[in-house]
Amino acid sequence: MKHHQILIIGGGNAGLSVAAKLLRKRPKLDIGIIEPSEKHYYQPAWTLVGGGTFDVNATVRKEGDFIPKGATWIKDAAETFEPEQNKVTCKSGAVYTYDYMVVAPGIQLDWGKIKGLKETLGKNGVTSNYTFQTAPYTWECIKNTKSGNAIFTAPNTPIKCGGAPQKIMFLAGDYFLKHGLLGKVNVHFYSGGSRIFGVEKYENALKKVYDRYQITPHFFHNLVEVDGPNKKAYFEDKEGTRHEVEFAMMHVTPPQSAPDFIKKSPLAIPDNPFGWVDVDKFTLQHNRYPNVFSLGDVASTPNAKTGAAVRKQAPVLVENLLHVMDGGSLTDKYNGYGSCPLVTGYGKLILAEFDYDNKPMETFPFNQAKERWSMWMLKKYVLPWMYWNKILKGTA
Numbered sequence: 001m002k003h004h005q006i007l008i009i010g011g012g013n014a015g016l017s018v019a020a021k022l023l024r025k026r027p028k029l030d031i032g033i034i035e036p037s038e039k040h041y042y043q044p045a046w047t048l049v050g051g052g053t054f055d056v057n058a059t060v061r062k063e064g065d066f067i068p069k070g071a072t073w074i075k076d077a078a079e080t081f082e083p084e085q086n087k088v089t090c091k092s093g094a095v096y097t098y099d100y101m102v103v104a105p106g107i108q109l110d111w112g113k114i115k116g117l118k119e120t121l122g123k124n125g126v127t128s129n130y131t132f133q134t135a136p137y138t139w140e141c142i143k144n145t146k147s148g149n150a151i152f153t154a155p156n157t158p159i160k161c162g163g164a165p166q167k168i169m170f171l172a173g174d175y176f177l178k179h180g181l182l183g184k185v186n187v188h189f190y191s192g193g194s195r196i197f198g199v200e201k202y203e204n205a206l207k208k209v210y211d212r213y214q215i216t217p218h219f220f221h222n223l224v225e226v227d228g229p230n231k232k233a234y235f236e237d238k239e240g241t242r243h244e245v246e247f248a249m250m251h252v253t254p255p256q257s258a259p260d261f262i263k264k265s266p267l268a269i270p271d272n273p274f275g276w277v278d279v280d281k282f283t284l285q286h287n288r289y290p291n292v293f294s295l296g297d298v299a300s301t302p303n304a305k306t307g308a309a310v311r312k313q314a315p316v317l318v319e320n321l322l323h324v325m326d327g328g329s330l331t332d333k334y335n336g337y338g339s340c341p342l343v344t345g346y347g348k349l350i351l352a353e354f355d356y357d358n359k360p361m362e363t364f365p366f367n368q369a370k371e372r373w374s375m376w377m378l379k380k381y382v383l384p385w386m387y388w389n390k391i392l393k394g395t396a
Contacts (some may be wrong), residue, residue, distance in 0.1 A: 120228025
């Protein structure tokens with residue numbers, strides 16, 4: 001049994017940036033990071049990969065290069081938690097104890113919840129930007145679609161990057177428009193949700209984008225089955241009625257939830273089907289275990305699940321954790337900030353930024369609901385550089 005002062009579950013954006021920030025403030029901290037993956041992905045660029053304007057190989061690096069100096073990388077997967085005993089058991093059978101724990105394993109893609117999807121993903125015109133393997137196939141699908149329905153789906157669960165299902169649809173729409181295919185190709189958005197976007201200011205701007213690409217939205221339509229070989233998708237509406245739709249290509253955003261090992265643990269919100277870690281939405285401290293904190297996509301905070309949210313959560317969590325370690329109180333608060341760089345076409349982007357109350361919280365001194373080339377440049381060049389060089393190193 002090995003002991004660490006602070007045990008971090010997950011070596012993604014959230015886990016690494018918290019570890020780096022903690023060690024910058026207190027280099028002598030004993031931190032262990034449990035993370036099985038040898039590779040680290042910059043997932044926000046996969047939209048651009050799917051749109052044929054970013055190299056997928058530039059989105060992956062070695063995990064080991066970003067483990068902060070001074071932290072111990074435990075190359076294993078957490079499996080069970082006993083928070084009363086401050087104990088974590090890994091897949092290998094190894095047991096770790098801790099004084100404090102930060103839970104940040106990210107979100108789980110529930111491909112298996114859609115019948116027939118796993119068997120056809122990556123072929124038959126069925127694709128998704130939610131994996132490194134299939135994002136390049138999205139571009140193949142867009143280029144090869146000359147007529148018929150181009151379908152883009154969003155589930156009725158929370159997802160990482162709420163705008164992603166529509167960003168790739170807008171890039172496809174722009175491609176079809178530029179190649180004189182709109183009308184022959186019909187673009188449809190099938191969403192389990194109730195509206196285009198949750199913040200009115202940005203939603204109004206996006207409605208014009210829908211008009212430009214002649215996109216037909218269908219709300220309260222949840223994808224339940226895919227028949228790849230026959231190119232048919234099956235949706236259920238809120239009355240439970242089933243709809244069969246033929247497609248030439250389909251981009252699927254899978255339903256998502258907390259990873260199963262979190263869902264079935266005492267850390268999850270009791271009786272919650274998604275299994276998020278039960279935290280205070282302002283302090284990021286666990287509601288039942290005061291020496292446990294959580295952030296990122298797995299936390300129960302009701303914000304947009306984005307890397308931008310992690311960037312604002314991490315400093316709050318670090319301050320509050322250090323205060324608790326010093327016997328003090330939780331002084332820092334997270335306001336629910338999330339950001340969604342909404343790609344609306346090639347060279348066009350609306351930068352949506354907002355808080356828990358869905359009120360805009362904009363960074364720049366201009367109207368961010370307007371499509372801008374400068375914001376496209378920010379997404380394509382500035383943000384990836386910031387991620388690898390600043391965010392993961394705890395300096396942004």
